[in-house]
Amino acid sequence: MAIVGAGLAGTVLAITLAKAGRKVALIDPHRVHHDEFRAEKTRDEQMGLFDKLGLGQVFRSLSTPMTDLHVFRFGQLFERKQTFEYAFSYAPLVNGMRAALPPEVPLTVGKVAEVSTGPDRQRLVLTDGSVIDARLLVVATGYSEAVRRAIGVERIEESKAHSLSMGFDLAITPQEFGLQSLTFYARRVADRIAFLTIFRIGERLRANMFVYRTVADPWVRAFRENPQKMLLDLMPEIAQRCGNFAVASEVEVRQVSLT
Numbered sequence: 001m002a003i004v005g006a007g008l009a010g011t012v013l014a015i016t017l018a019k020a021g022r023k024v025a026l027i028d029p030h031r032v033h034h035d036e037f038r039a040e041k042t043r044d045e046q047m048g049l050f051d052k053l054g055l056g057q058v059f060r061s062l063s064t065p066m067t068d069l070h071v072f073r074f075g076q077l078f079e080r081k082q083t084f085e086y087a088f089s090y091a092p093l094v095n096g097m098r099a100a101l102p103p104e105v106p107l108t109v110g111k112v113a114e115v116s117t118g119p120d121r122q123r124l125v126l127t128d129g130s131v132i133d134a135r136l137l138v139v140a141t142g143y144s145e146a147v148r149r150a151i152g153v154e155r156i157e158e159s160k161a162h163s164l165s166m167g168f169d170l171a172i173t174p175q176e177f178g179l180q181s182l183t184f185y186a187r188r189v190a191d192r193i194a195f196l197t198i199f200r201i202g203e204r205l206r207a208n209m210f211v212y213r214t215v216a217d218p219w220v221r222a223f224r225e226n227p228q229k230m231l232l233d234l235m236p237e238i239a240q241r242c243g244n245f246a247v248a249s250e251v252e253v254r255q256v257s258l259t
């Protein structure tokens with residue numbers, strides 16, 4: 001079996017198929033998955049799926065657990081949820097999963113340039129000219145378009161440029177923060193903010209915010225230039241919980257389309 005793409009999906013599949021005794025080739029252009037802003041939190045249900053695959057322990061070792069979640073609505077503490085969530089940075093998660101690949105599935109570092117498919121044989125040609133033949137081809141190239149298009153699989157966008165995910169670090173320590181996780185829902189619909197959530201990833205205090213805007217919206221530029229001031233205007237209750245916090249990193253912004 002040939003798996004194109006060693007992100008989280010391709011890597012987990014490669015480990016699972018190898019455990020089932022399949023002969024697997026896993027191909028990706030990068031030996032080390034680069035740092036990028038992606039999913040940073042997952043819930044217990046998803047961890048349960050990793051447990052079923054025998055990978056829960058690996059995932060847990062690469063993430064920071066939270067069990068006590070404080071939720072603010074309309075500026076007030078609304079509820080405390082006792083439930084498991086896990087926080088992580090995507091690249092260390094993928095690289096940690098890759099480290100769990102068994103020796104019989106080495107990562108083939110290469111970029112798939114051509115694909116031809118047939119009823120029982122699939123052929124991949126990499127950019128260096130090498131060829132991989134397999135019975136089954138799995139395309140796990142995430143947001144990349146080329147290989148998916150080459151085999152005629154269409155991405156259906158249910159809602160293009162649906163919302164923005166924003167991520168940034170806060171310059172307070174987890175000890176100063178004192179809590180495991182805080183979620184603030186927006187006070188006003190007109191602000192077009194779904195919610196802001198603050199949580200630990202290791203010793204970093206991380207914030208994710210989800211807003212119904214596009215990257216071209218001048219609001220996004222204004223937020224990037226002065227995130228602390230805008231946050232305090234939008235959700236003044238943050239100051240009660242996080243003191244005189246500062247944003248300690250660049251504000252990363254990714255447009256999300258529902259596909």
Ligand SMILES: Cc1cc2nc3c(=O)[nH]c(=O)nc-3n(C[C@H](O)[C@H](O)[C@H](O)COP(=O)(O)OP(=O)(O)OC[C@H]3O[C@@H](n4cnc5c(N)ncnc54)[C@H](O)[C@@H]3O)c2cc1C
Binds near residue numbers: 030039141147166
């Ligand atoms: C800001 C943000 C927040 C998100 N939040 C969530 C969330 O809360 N929950 C959730 O479920 N999802 C979330 N997502 C989506 C989630 O991150 C992705 O669905 C997931 O990471 C996709 O994993 P993957 O393994 O399919 O792809 P990727 O991790 O993108 O891996 C694809 C791999 O394919 C390789 N590749 C590409 N082209 C080729 C080629 N030609 N030859 C060989 N290899 C190739 C790439 O190098 C890459 O390593 C979020 C995404 C973003 C951007």
